[in-house]
Amino acid sequence: MKLDLKKKKLREINSTLQNLDVKKNERDFIIINPEGNHALCAGLNQEMKVLIKGHVGYYCAGMNQKAHVTIDGNVGTGVAENMMSGTVHVKGNASQSAGATAHGGLLLIDGDASSRCGISMKGIDIVVKGSVGHMSAFMAQSGTMIVCGDAGEALGDSLYETDIFVKGSVKSLGADCIEKKMEKKHLNKISALLKKSEIENIKPDSFKRYGSARKLYNFNIDNVSSY
Amino acid sequence: MCGIVGIYLKTKKFEKNLGKMLSGMLNNMESRGPDSAGFAIYKDESKKLYKFSLCINDLNFNSFKKEISKKLKKAKLTQISDHVILKTLEQPKKVIKIINSNFPKVSIVGYGRSIEIFKQVGNPKDVVKKFKLDSFSGTHGIGHTRMATESAITTDGSHPYSTGEDECLVHNGSLSNHNNLRRELTKKGNFFNSENDTEVAAGYVSNSLSNNKSLKDTLTSSLKDLDGFYTFITGTRKGFAVVRDEIACKPAVIAETKNYVAIASEFQAMAHLPDVNGAKIFEPEPGIVYSWGN
Numbered sequence: 234m235k236l237d238l239k240k241k242k243l244r245e246i247n248s249t250l251q252n253l254d255v256k257k258n259e260r261d262f263i264i265i266n267p268e269g270n271h272a273l274c275a276g277l278n279q280e281m282k283v284l285i286k287g288h289v290g291y292y293c294a295g296m297n298q299k300a301h302v303t304i305d306g307n308v309g310t311g312v313a314e315n316m317m318s319g320t321v322h323v324k325g326n327a328s329q330s331a332g333a334t335a336h337g338g339l340l341l342i343d344g345d346a347s348s349r350c351g352i353s354m355k356g357i358d359i360v361v362k363g364s365v366g367h368m369s370a371f372m373a374q375s376g377t378m379i380v381c382g383d384a385g386e387a388l389g390d391s392l393y394e395t396d397i398f399v400k401g402s403v404k405s406l407g408a409d410c411i412e413k414k415m416e417k418k419h420l421n422k423i424s425a426l427l428k429k430s431e432i433e434n435i436k437p438d439s440f441k442r443y444g445s446a447r448k449l450y451n452f453n454i455d456n457v458s459s460y
Numbered sequence: 461m462c463g464i465v466g467i468y469l470k471t472k473k474f475e476k477n478l479g480k481m482l483s484g485m486l487n488n489m490e491s492r493g494p495d496s497a498g499f500a501i502y503k504d505e506s507k508k509l510y511k512f513s514l515c516i517n518d519l520n521f522n523s524f525k526k527e528i529s530k531k532l533k534k535a536k537l538t539q540i541s542d543h544v545i546l547k548t549l550e551q552p553k554k555v556i557k558i559i560n561s562n563f564p565k566v567s568i569v570g571y572g573r574s575i576e577i578f579k580q581v582g583n584p585k586d587v588v589k590k591f592k593l594d595s596f597s598g599t600h601g602i603g604h605t606r607m608a609t610e611s612a613i614t615t616d617g618s619h620p621y622s623t624g625e626d627e628c629l630v631h632n633g634s635l636s637n638h639n640n641l642r643r644e645l646t647k648k649g650n651f652f653n654s655e656n657d658t659e660v661a662a663g664y665v666s667n668s669l670s671n672n673k674s675l676k677d678t679l680t681s682s683l684k685d686l687d688g689f690y691t692f693i694t695g696t697r698k699g700f701a702v703v704r705d706e707i708a709c710k711p712a713v714i715a716e717t718k719n720y721v722a723i724a725s726e727f728q729a730m731a732h733l734p735d736v737n738g739a740k741i742f743e744p745e746p747g748i749v750y751s752w753g754n
Contacts, residue, residue, distance in 0.1 A: 268728060269726060269727035269728030269730075270728060271728075288727050288731070288737075288741065289727075290726055290727060290728050291726075307727065309711075309713075309726060309727060310711065326741070326742065326743070328711065328743060329708070329711070347708075347743050347745075348708055348746065366745075366746075367708075367746065
């Protein structure tokens with residue numbers, strides 16, 4: 234089904250998708266003329282495929298559950314924020330806070346993601362084919378982040394857990410984030426996620442692994458400047 | 461939150477449509493700033509004449525025209541709503557003195573050989589309409605929709621701020637060291653009309669440019685000297701530049717085609733621009749100055 238944002242209101246289109254009649258077979262949607270609108274495809278909670286043709290605004294596919302949303306363009310702040318499951322595939326670039334606080338599912342970004350990608354992520358898998366901006370994986374708690382390009386300043390600052398894998402350079406590591414030894418299970422994890430993201434020609438062992446030094450978990454007066 | 465927009469034409473193709481392009485951008489940024497709006501348009505650069513953009517508020521235009529004509533011979537005045545564009549061969553210092561000492565109700569919004577500035581309180585859609593932005597042509601323009609935070613909703617609190625000849629600045633964000641900077645700049649001879657933080661940033665830029673620093677160097681050093689959150693667009697006679705602070709909480713997106721460069725707080729501000737879907741679209745990186753035409 235084709236949904237045109239020039240003809241229908243954003244709220245109408247979101248409502249159609251959010252209240253999908255599960256007894257019907259209509260599970261494929263194309264949205265045209267998104268024109269940078271915010272909160273498009275937010276709150277979807279059923280198995281369906283949505284293709285958005287064009288650039289979208291903030292919080293696209295936020296809180297997603299089960300749905301597979303593809304954006305043939307760029308996305309604004311907070312794409313797939315608080316996603317629970319499903320996949321969100323951005324074919325262009327993503328603005329800041331991509332995948333923020335998300336609990337599950339896969340966020341795949343073909344281009345670059347800007348600052349604070351995966352901020353406070355809680356279990357989502359994020360795969361970025363390009364680079365990520367500063368303070369990515371800030372306070373990340375769980376999940377996996379794979380960056381095929383470079384990472385900006387203060388990667389993984391105040392990290393709890395989350396495995397971060399970066400292929401290119403890292404401008405600097407944030408407080409309590411360190412490079413860690415790559416083990417077999419990590420290589421398997423990378424390999425599985427690259428396969429799921431249909432990324433070929435990149436070897437899992439070309440990445441470096443970063444994670445938490447776990448020194449900020451409990452209050453320690455010596456670390457007071459880092460809190 | 462505020463909305464900032466700018467458009468710089470690389471070719472002559474859209475010069476007649478500049479106002480229309482900019483008004484669409486401002487209208488779409490209404491959600492980011494419903495309190496006041498303003499814009500600066502660079503057009504018809506003159507080698508001899510100076511243009512003064514004046515806000516006459518509730519003063520009667522005809523009586524103002526009559527009075528000012530006595531003081532400034534051969535001045536040409538055009539009224540657009542509560543703003544007046546005054547064209548004169550006289551030097552700015554003299555004109556500013558005449559206006560300030562004789563017309564306390566009139567505020568000088570900006571002046572230069574090319575710039576025309578209009579700003580007023582109210583919903584951006586109404587402001588754009590009342591100043592007939594759609595009908596403007598020009599080479600580049602900058603606009604702002606304001607959601608007021610640190611100073612009152614007044615004409616003086618609206619953007620763009622112009623503190624030097626053919627200069628202007630719009631700002632999304634807030635500065636925390638503007639009072640100190642204002643004092644320092646006032647000592648150096650800068651003059652400020654409002655308590656607004658952005659006016660200080662504009663004054664900082666004017667002061668640096670008047671010391672023969674380039675716009676790029678000026679904005680690079682502003683990263684050290686201005687404390688706070690900001691995305692700035694600064695306009696000069698030749699073009700414009702954009703810079704975001706290093707934390708980069710305040711958004712900006714740039715679309716560049718072979719005919720124009722557009723910048724806005726959000727992509728939706730430029731979704732209506734010609735060929736925008738084929739444009740190179742990117743976010744300006746934190747702490748990096750981007751400039752066109754300068």
